[in-house]
Amino acid sequence: MLMNLDKTLDLIRQIAESTVRGEADAVDKEARWPEQSMRQLQQEGLGGFVVPLENGGLGQGLLGLAQACEILGEESASAGLCFGMHCVGTAMIAAKATAYQKKHFLEPIAAGEHLTTLALSEPGTGAHFYFPQTQLLSVSKDEFMLRGEKTFVTNGGQADSYVISTMGVDPEAMQHEFSCVVVEAGSQGMNWGKDWDGIGMRGNSSRSLALKDVRVPARNLLGEQGDQLWYMFQVVAPYFLTAMSGTYLGLAQAAFNQAREHMMHRTYRHSGMSLSQNQLLQHRLGTLWAKIERTRQLIYHACRQYDSGDASAILSIISSKAEVAHCCVEVVNEAMTLSGGIAYRDNSRLETLLRDARAAHIMAPTTDVLYTWLGRALLEQPILES
Numbered sequence: 383m384l385m386n387l388d389k390t391l392d393l394i395r396q397i398a399e400s401t402v403r404g405e406a407d408a409v410d411k412e413a414r415w416p417e418q419s420m421r422q423l424q425q426e427g428l429g430g431f432v433v434p435l436e437n438g439g440l441g442q443g444l445l446g447l448a449q450a451c452e453i454l455g456e457e458s459a460s461a462g463l464c465f466g467m468h469c470v471g472t473a474m475i476a477a478k479a480t481a482y483q484k485k486h487f488l489e490p491i492a493a494g495e496h497l498t499t500l501a502l503s504e505p506g507t508g509a510h511f512y513f514p515q516t517q518l519l520s521v522s523k524d525e526f527m528l529r530g531e532k533t534f535v536t537n538g539g540q541a542d543s544y545v546i547s548t549m550g551v552d553p554e555a556m557q558h559e560f561s562c563v564v565v566e567a568g569s570q571g572m573n574w575g576k577d578w579d580g581i582g583m584r585g586n587s588s589r590s591l592a593l594k595d596v597r598v599p600a601r602n603l604l605g606e607q608g609d610q611l612w613y614m615f616q617v618v619a620p621y622f623l624t625a626m627s628g629t630y631l632g633l634a635q636a637a638f639n640q641a642r643e644h645m646m647h648r649t650y651r652h653s654g655m656s657l658s659q660n661q662l663l664q665h666r667l668g669t670l671w672a673k674i675e676r677t678r679q680l681i682y683h684a685c686r687q688y689d690s691g692d693a694s695a696i697l698s699i700i701s702s703k704a705e706v707a708h709c710c711v712e713v714v715n716e717a718m719t720l721s722g723g724i725a726y727r728d729n730s731r732l733e734t735l736l737r738d739a740r741a742a743h744i745m746a747p748t749t750d751v752l753y754t755w756l757g758r759a760l761l762e763q764p765i766l767e768s
């Protein structure tokens with residue numbers, strides 16, 4: 383399906399302002415996966431957002447992903463991230479898809495019949511998600527067996543397949559030589575942990591997954607042995623970081639909108655003056671806007687660099703996610719101050735945004751790890767420590 387980016391984003395905006403907004407409150411209050419939003423996105427042909435055109439998708443790149451997640455994230459950070467993680471998983475499958483993988487995964491994804499997601503994090507390695515300990519054991523030339531444990535799998539229990547990182551198949555493989563396989567939902571030996579009940583991002587369904595000798599067809603292996611670093615810096619990091627950057631940028635914009643709304647409409651009886659007329663507050667709101675806008679421009683710039691094949695894009699992509707984490711936490715905090723006691727009341731929209739924003743720093747790669755990566759790269763050292 384050929385649809386230009388502006389038209390595609392208009393469609394996403396329509397869905398965001400109706401369905402996503404409509405269920406956002408219940409998603410947060412009830413820790414409910416944003417089912418209606420995700421299903422509508424799939425039904426409207428957006429499941430194949432990053433699937434290549436030749437496989438029936440919309441063929442969008444990183445800039446499109448950032449903007450789509452931003453639009454969704456402004457209404458519900460969980461919906462932004464659930465859609466984003468589906469796109470990240472899809473991009474990983476698409477990067478080096480075999481004929482089988484195109485037919486079996488990409489085409490159904492493009493048709494809105496298949497949802498995928500990413501399972502990287504593990505309890506044993508936490509923020510260092512690029513050192514998976516899950517084992518991928520060779521059973522025969524046609525089959526592998528998976529053994530290990532994943533945590534915080536967004537869309538957990540909801541997706542039709544899971545892109546799972548593992549140690550390299552080769553027993554001699556180094557720690558960083560991980561592999562990725564696509565595991566179909568319902569495979570025997572997949573055991574889900576309890577429902578997700580986080581303090582924020584409550585719609586994510588970010589659940590734990592135990593993998594007890596799960597059989598996986600060898601044809602579900604993504605790429606080849608030795609592709610790991612290529613995957614990490616060409617696909618995983620760019621798409622994963624950008625899905626989060628877009629989502630948290632949308633969240634920051636939502637917080638700004640709340641503060642602006644309050645300032646526009648709050649008028650004191652004793653003076654007849656509106657908060658919008660106070661010069662100090664005008665200055666503070668202006669500062670917030672500038673913070674969001676410079677983060678937005680950094681994110682878009684990083685995406686354009688990547689989409690045009692610029693090899694240095696990764697530095698801007700890494701910076702984007704670190705900066706957006708600071709941006710959204712600071713903007714929500716300041717928006718709460720500008721909105722006074724009303725925002726501090728239970729059940730305010732800003733309360734949800736405050737809880738959701740806190741995840742931006744801790745979702746891997748975490749802010750501290752990202753700045754360390756940047757420093758290493760700038761000092762001409764390999765980004766990942768050995």
Ligand SMILES: Cc1cc2nc3c(=O)[nH]c(=O)nc-3n(C[C@H](O)[C@H](O)[C@H](O)COP(=O)(O)OP(=O)(O)OC[C@H]3O[C@@H](n4cnc5c(N)ncnc54)[C@H](O)[C@@H]3O)c2cc1C
Binds near residue numbers: 508510582588
């Ligand atoms: C809402 C939510 C959704 C998520 N969704 C997904 C998902 O879809 N897929 C997925 O794979 N994972 C997902 N995650 C997992 C997330 O990426 C993990 O929280 C992350 O891996 C951190 O792991 P940890 O909690 O074990 O932190 P820890 O590893 O215990 O780290 C604690 C702190 O120590 C810091 N730290 C550790 N090592 C260093 C170092 N060398 N230098 C500087 N600081 C360091 C970290 O930055 C962090 O701040 C999600 C998490 C959340 C909260």
